Amino acid sequence: MALSWNEIKDRALKFSNEWAEETKERAEKDSFWNDFFNVFGISRRRVATFEEPVKKLSGNQGFIDLFWKGTLLVEHKSKGRSLDKAFEQATDYFPGLKEHELPKYILVSDFDKIKLFDLDEKTEHEFHVSELYKNVKLFGFIAGYQKRTFKEEDPVNIKAAELMGKLHDQLEEFGYKGHHLEVYLVRLLFILFADDTSIFEKDTFKEFLDQKTNEDGSDLGALMAQFFQVLNTPKEKRLKNLDDHLNQFPYVNGKLFEEFLPIASFNTKMRNILLEASGLDWGKISPAIFGSLFQSVMNPEERRNLGAHYTSEKNIFKLIKPLFLDELRAEFEKVKSNIKKLKEFHHKLSTLKFLDPACGSGNFLIITYRELRLLEIDILRELFKKGEQVLDVSSILWLDVDQFYGIEYDEFAAKIAEVAMWLIDHQMNMKVSEEFGQYFARLPLKKAAKIVHANSLRIEWEDVVSKKELSYIIGNPPFIGAAMKNKTQIEDMSIVFDKTINYGKLDYVAAWYYLAAKYISNTNIEAAFVSTNSVSQGEQVSILWHEILVNLGLIINFAHRTFNWKNDAKGKAAVHCVIIGFSLKEKQKKLFDYYDINGEPDELIARNINPYLVNGNNVFIDKTRIPICNTQKMIRGNIPYDDGNLLLSLNEKDELIKTNPELNILIKRYGGSFEMLNEKWRYCFWLKDVSPSLIQKSSFLIGRINKCKSFRESAKSKSVNSKAFTPYLFGDIRQPENDYLLIPRVSSHKRNYLPIGYISKETILADSAYGLPNATKYQFGILQSLMHNVWIRTVAGKLKSDFRYSNNLVYNNYPWPKEVSEKNKQKVEEKAQKVLDARAEFPDSSLADLYHPLTMPPKLVKAHLELDKAVDLCYRPQAFTNETARIEYLFDLYNQYTEPLLNKKKTIKK
Structure with a gap:
């Protein structure tokens, strides 16, 4: 067992006194180093040998004065000899050593001075033998004490x-x-x-x-x-x-x-x-x-991607600090001057219990335990300052690993978590030993973190830890999207959400949110999870959070809005995440907002955090077929259901027209999001209202139609089968009769604006986009504005990290300005035209080029900024200072528009 530092210092003083007069190299060298190791309670014979033979760099046989394989190489000289030359001589032995034998430290001495080289840290320390007692901590590696500085990819x-x-x-x-x-x-x-x-x-x-x-x-x-x-x-x-x-x-x-x-x-x-x-x-x-x-x-x-498979401490702190650690640290500062209250606080820490119901290899539990143990050391330090004396340090260490619980599906990860908790416990015990000069280790192991190997969605959490004892639930459950769940995971969801409509649209992580919410109802337990930001966007909000916030009555206490949960593995993109903390407790609410999702957040105090992670009243936006404001309907594009047989690329169209010029009148430009944004239009056979005799004249066209018919007949869907009766037509036809605005269904999250554009009615609208027929310049201005874009960012769902626009969810629920003056409306129309004019100045650039965040032309940027100001004035005279202010305003306006509709529905039900 390791000696305490106090005992090591006493031995060091004795060693210095005994060797104060020794000057010769050979006579007492061995005794010097035997005594040196004894200072640290280590028998030199157990770890190191004298005169270890090894081939030198020159090829000659050499002998290392003292060698501890893989740890320490010692070169000893007579008094007054150069210690730097001794170091060079020591490194000459390296070529003759095996990889696992290479030392981490080189130690040289001439009886009077000692010089230690740390080869990993690239540091060196020199002092007189008489000063050894002041420098003993440099040799913690001999005694078993280690300085620990952990880097994310150490x-x-x-x-x-x-x-x-x-x-x-x-x-x-x-x-x-x-x-x-x-x-x-x-x-x-x-x-x-x-x-x-x-x-x-x-x-x-x-x-x-x-x-x-x-x-x-x-x-x-x-x-x-x-x-x-x-x-x-x-x-x-x-x-x-x-x-x-x-x-x-x-x-x-x-x-x-x-x-x-x-x-x-x-x-x-x-x-x-x-x-x-x-x-x-x-x-x-x-x-x-x-x-x-x-x-x-x-x-x-x-x-192959080692180094990218851990949860960084930085991200763990984003959860545990606002959930409990900041409050505990603040409480410590408040009571540390009062011994009685400090001891009560210490006891409180020893009663806290934590559950991670998807703990993996235990990262959240490990960091939480470490931080609590560090807080305990601060408590003990304060008590010692106030004269508290303890003969046995073990009697005042009240925190232990059995305060921690986990559930993990993977057996190997569960075993790692249990052992890792013992390892961090021992590291903290060594820190206590260093701090208070008494060696302390918990052996034999009597307590353990309770890590249960099970599917946490199919077991009772209370069988793991009683809700009467638990304090906090933490973790980052699996990031699996709604469409990516396997059969077992779909079954898990059906068990968890047995009475919830539309749970199939929820991400897998939603099950942990819901189970945690049910578990902590009617308790003081607080919970927080990391998850993909999709749980606070799109359709999932209304399905999941209505259950948690309304039916179960919980409150969101803090939240980190969207940030990058980085994974540095090659080929793996960063995940856009949120952290949401919730409980029944009424407390100061904190929102952490990221101007740069890769940067640091700004902390905001909120009156209420709604499920979209906005400072505002709770809002649940459901799909609706009718716009809540007085505006025309937005339609989805046409769906061919053709296996590609009614569609043509530009090259295919050109080649076909060369040999079959009569088909030109049957072909129209076709496209949606990708085609408009990138100016890479496709073409299609558009045979609506075309004479059958004209179609039958082309054997090429008949061949394509036959293939389309076969595809529809063999499809698994009955609705597609029924369309085989008219195989020459698109399966679903919703083509606008007039020119229209094309709104992409999917757009990159990196763009500052969702690019939309006017399209001729002669261009067939693909299903990858929406169309707004007969759109005015005023409507174009509103939909192209930052105000509308903020609404999209908050309310729309996501396809990976890109925004997924929806007519029923985003457009139909968008709160348009009300009672707009003619002057303000004309201003919007004028500035909308300026945006179109700025685009037209770059005829060789696609919308994707023009709206790239790094290369957006200054003229276009200026036009958009002027449009944004004009649109803002339609909402209110005061300027909006940031996106948060915009979305808060829009949510309030949404509530004004929808409250009468909700009351009307309630009246009808009665």
């Missing part, structure tokens, strides 16, 4: 996961698979971590591998099986003749080593992988990061 985490992946593949190749393989790897994770962090004596497992197993790995599987058994057996119950090397390992318990596993088969390559892994500095491993990396080793496809 190379140590990546390297460790890669090695475990290689070992996984080798074991699996030899037939060691499934559950047994998962448990085996999780045990190795714990052992490797324990070997570097004072759970075991430093490097005892590494020494066991190196010295007690055959180089060909032939006996390693059997010895590991025995090793697992030893860790699962109290020392007093172990065999009396057990090998001393094995017997020195502590009793771990915690059920981690309880299950019997088949003996694995190893070879030279696998032993070397394990040796290389044991040579890494596992004290620098972050359980929060490594858990997800470790899980990814089970999937070779994911392993």
